[in-house]
Every structure is written in C-alpha cells, then in structure tokens.
Amino acid sequence: MNMQVKTHYFKNPKNRDLSEIELDALAQELDAIKQEVIDDLGEKDAKYIRRVYAAVRYTSIAGRACLFAGWFPPTWLLGTTLLGISKILENMEVGHNVMHGQYDWMNDPKFKGQSYEWDNVGTADNWRQTHNFKHHTYTNIKGMDDDIGYGLVRLFPEQRWKAGYLLQPLYCIPFSLLFQWGVAIQNLELGRVIYGKKTWKQLWQEWKPVQNKVTRQLLKDYAFFPALALPLGTALPVLAGNLAANGIRNVWTFSVIFCGHFTKDVEVFPRSVLQNESKGHWYMRQIRGSSNLEGSEFFHIMTGHLSHQIEHHLYPEIPARRYRKMGPKVEAVCKKYGLNYNNATLRKQYGQVIGRILKYAFPFKK
Numbered sequence: 001m002n003m004q005v006k007t008h009y010f011k012n013p014k015n016r017d018l019s020e021i022e023l024d025a026l027a028q029e030l031d032a033i034k035q036e037v038i039d040d041l042g043e044k045d046a047k048y049i050r051r052v053y054a055a056v057r058y059t060s061i062a063g064r065a066c067l068f069a070g071w072f073p074p075t076w077l078l079g080t081t082l083l084g085i086s087k088i089l090e091n092m093e094v095g096h097n098v099m100h101g102q103y104d105w106m107n108d109p110k111f112k113g114q115s116y117e118w119d120n121v122g123t124a125d126n127w128r129q130t131h132n133f134k135h136h137t138y139t140n141i142k143g144m145d146d147d148i149g150y151g152l153v154r155l156f157p158e159q160r161w162k163a164g165y166l167l168q169p170l171y172c173i174p175f176s177l178l179f180q181w182g183v184a185i186q187n188l189e190l191g192r193v194i195y196g197k198k199t200w201k202q203l204w205q206e207w208k209p210v211q212n213k214v215t216r217q218l219l220k221d222y223a224f225f226p227a228l229a230l231p232l233g234t235a236l237p238v239l240a241g242n243l244a245a246n247g248i249r250n251v252w253t254f255s256v257i258f259c260g261h262f263t264k265d266v267e268v269f270p271r272s273v274l275q276n277e278s279k280g281h282w283y284m285r286q287i288r289g290s291s292n293l294e295g296s297e298f299f300h301i302m303t304g305h306l307s308h309q310i311e312h313h314l315y316p317e318i319p320a321r322r323y324r325k326m327g328p329k330v331e332a333v334c335k336k337y338g339l340n341y342n343n344a345t346l347r348k349q350y351g352q353v354i355g356r357i358l359k360y361a362f363p364f365k366k
Contacts, residue, residue: 009158010366012265014340015288023280026337030283033329034315037322045319046106052093052301053110059086064225067241070234080241084248085302090119091249092256092304093320099124100132102319122184123213130187136316140261140268140289147261148268150182151191154360155262155353161363168361176254177247184210221246252302256293259349260309262356263291265342286313287334291342292327293349300324310341 018026059082066079095118097103103111110116117124130146138144142158149155153172154165175182188206192198221242226235267288273281293299293307300307305320308327312320334341 009270010156010267012267012288012340014265015267016338018280018284018337020278020280022337023278023284025280026333027278027280027283029333029336030314030330031279033326033333034318037315037318037326041105041319045321046103046108048321049094049098049103049106049111049319052089056086056090056094059083059089063241063245064238067225067238068229068232068234070232071237076237076241080244080248083241083245084252087119087245087249088252088302089304091253092306093301094118094304095120095124096304096306097320099128100316102317119217120180120183121210121214121217122180122186123209125209126187127183132316136313138274139286139313140266141271141273142268143271144274146186146189150186152182153357155356156268157360157364157366158268159360161360165361169358172357176251179250179254180246184214255346255350256303256306258353259293259346260291260306260312261289262353263342263344263349264352264355265340266291283314284339286310287339287341289313291344291349294343294345297324299346310343 063079063082063084063086066075066082069075069079095116098111098116099113099118101113104113114128118127135145135147140148142148142156149159152175153168154161188203188210189198190203193200193203222239225242226239229235229238269285269289273285277285287310290309290313292310293303295303295307300323305323306312308320308323311318311323311326311330314330315323315326318326331341331343
C-alpha cells in the first residue's frame with residue numbers, strides 16, 4: 001500500500017516517504033525497542049503503579065481534609081490543589097494507563113484494564129471503545145477517529161468548515177473546563193441522532209450507563225462530601241473545592257491531550273491509508289499524527305506520561321513510565337528514516353494548538 005495521500009491532505013515536509021522495504025525495517029526496529037522493555041517488565045513497574053495509586057489516595061484524603069477547614073485561604077487553596085492533583089494522577093497516570101492494559105500482567109484486580117473504573121463522569125467502557133479501540137486503531141484518520149476535534153472543533157483544513165466553527169475560540173474555553181463531560185458523551189454520537197442515523201431508543205439505551213455514572217460522580221463530589229461537612233458549617237467551601245478541583249483536572253487533561261494531537265506539524269489522513277496497511281505504515285502514521293512535550297520527571301508523571309504521546313501511540317500497552325527511556329531510541333529511529341520527531345515545550349505546543357483553534361475557525365483550506 002502506498003502512504004501517499006490526496007493532494008488536499010497536508011503532508012508535513014519534515015517527513016519523507018518511505019519505501020515498503022524501509023517501512024518493514026522501521027517496524028522491525030520499533031518492535032525491537034518494544035520487546036526490550038517487555039523482557040524487562042517486573043516488580044519495579046508494579047511498585048511504581050502501586051506508589052502512584054497510594055499517592056492518589058493520600059492526596060485525595062489530605063485535600064478533602066483541608067477543605068473541611070472552610071474558606072481560610074491557605075487551607076482551601078491547598079485542599080483544592082491537592083484534590084486536583086489527586087484527580088489528575090488518578091485519571092492520567094492510573095486510570096488511562098491501567099485501562100490500556102498496561103498492568104494486566106500483574107494479575108492484580110485493582111489494575112486490570114477491562115474492569116478498572118475511573119473518577120470521571122465518563123464510563124470506562126465507553127472510553128475503552130472510543131479511545132483504546134477507535135482512536136488508537138484509526139489514529140488521525142478523518143471520518144474514523146472521533147478524537148479529531150471531538151465533533152466540536154475544527155483543527156485541520158481537511159475538516160469541512162461550518163459557520164458554527166466561527167465561535168470555537170469562545171466555546172473551547174468552557175469545553176476545556178468541562179472536558180470530562182465531553183468524554184462522557186463522546187461515544188453517544190449525538191450528531192447521528194440529529195441526522196437520523198441513530199434512533200432515540202438507541203440513544204436512550206446507550207445513555208443509561210452514562211446516566212448511572214454521572215449520578216454517582218455528582219452525588220460523591222457535590223452531595224456526599226458537602227453533607228459530611230455540614231456539622232462543621234463548611235459544606236459550601238467543600239462543594240466549591242470539589243468543583244474547582246474537577247475544573248483543574250479538566251483543563252489540564254484538555255491541554256495535555258490537545259498538545260499531543262493538534263500541534264502544527266501533526267497530520268490527518270484519508271480512509272484510503274487503511275487499504276492493506278502494513279505494520280510499518282501503521283507505525284509511521286502514529287509518528288506523523290502525534291507530538292511530545294518536554295519537561296521534568298514530575299511534569300511527565302502529571303501528564304500520565306502522555307507528554308510522550310508518540311511513544312504512547314506506538315506502544316499503548318507498554319507501562320507509560322517506560323516512555324521516557326524509550327523516547328531517545330524512538331527519536332533515533334525517526335531520524336534514521338527521515339521522520340519528524342515532534343517534541344517541544346508545553347508553551348510552544350500549546351501556542352500552536354491555540355493557533356489552530358483560531359485559524360481554522362475560518363474557512364482556510366491550508
């Protein structure tokens with residue numbers, strides 16, 4: 001199969017076209033990097049995820065305890081921050097990675113990918129369908145990967161322009177603040193109901209598990225914990241702290257995910273690339289459709305190591321903590337085969353994302 005795309009699809013000049021022989025060699029080298037890590041997996045990886053899991057619990061307990069102290073600024077800010085950190089770690093370093101099956105080899109029920117349920121209004125089952133299957137199989141294929149703009153944002157010239165996109169610089173702000181809600185309803189495909197491609201009865205059946213999850217999350221954060229604070233007279237600051245912590249988690253997740261997928265050099269592809277797609281082609285598509293973020297060890301942990309989005313797309317089932325050491329090897333392979341290893345600071349990548357949001361709100365074709 002030829003990776004050449006139609007002329008109206010942007011091709012980053014930093015990437016060169018590879019022959020079938022080169023693509024096979026690329027796959028072999030990237031497979032070798034993966035196998036080296038698989039052969040080395042063991043107790044150190046298990047200890048790591050257990051420590052992060054414990055950190056999620058302790059920061060949550062400490063954060064909620066501080067919020068019970070009321071509106072006193074230092075404790076309220078500390079409590080909100082700790083709770084926000086807990087929610088970020090749980091969603092990104094634990095939930096997202098565990099649900100990819102990265103720790104199934106431990107045979108620990110707490111870290112089993114198919115049964116883990118995260119602290120998020122979106123159901124884990126829906127996430128496994130929209131993200132683990134659709135996004136990671138059809139990465140950046142227009143019409144196949146729902147993560148391209150999430151049905152709300154035009155980020156590539158290949159997306160058909162509609163007048164409503166003129167408002168996306170404005171509605172991307174509440175979208176980032178409410179990002180978990182976008183995750184929750186993504187798999188419902190509401191547009192298919194509007195255009196008559198799905199019945200209301202089908203939507204209702206799909207909505208029921210989402211409704212149950214949403215109800216549990218709302219009761220936990222905005223009823224149960226505020227009710228516990230009623231005897232102390234601090235129910236309102238507890239409720240506000242929970243709301244702010246969820247907002248912190250949402251904005252951070254939005255930022256990391258958008259910076260990993262929608263920077264200047266990232267490409268989208270037509271469905272035709274799936275025709276007899278080889279493993280080498282699939283690997284190349286992941287590299288050309290992803291971007292990384294530079295930062296400290298703490299920064300990488302707080303992103304769930306999705307700061308290494310390239311490595312994650314190449315190896316979604318490998319424990320994400322391994323991506324930092326795999327990165328230089330992957331970068332060397334990219335350089336060898338003339339593929340752009342898209343890596344920059346959060347500030348630079350986020351600036352490019354904002355640029356896309358602003359530019360493609362208008363009917364630009366390139």
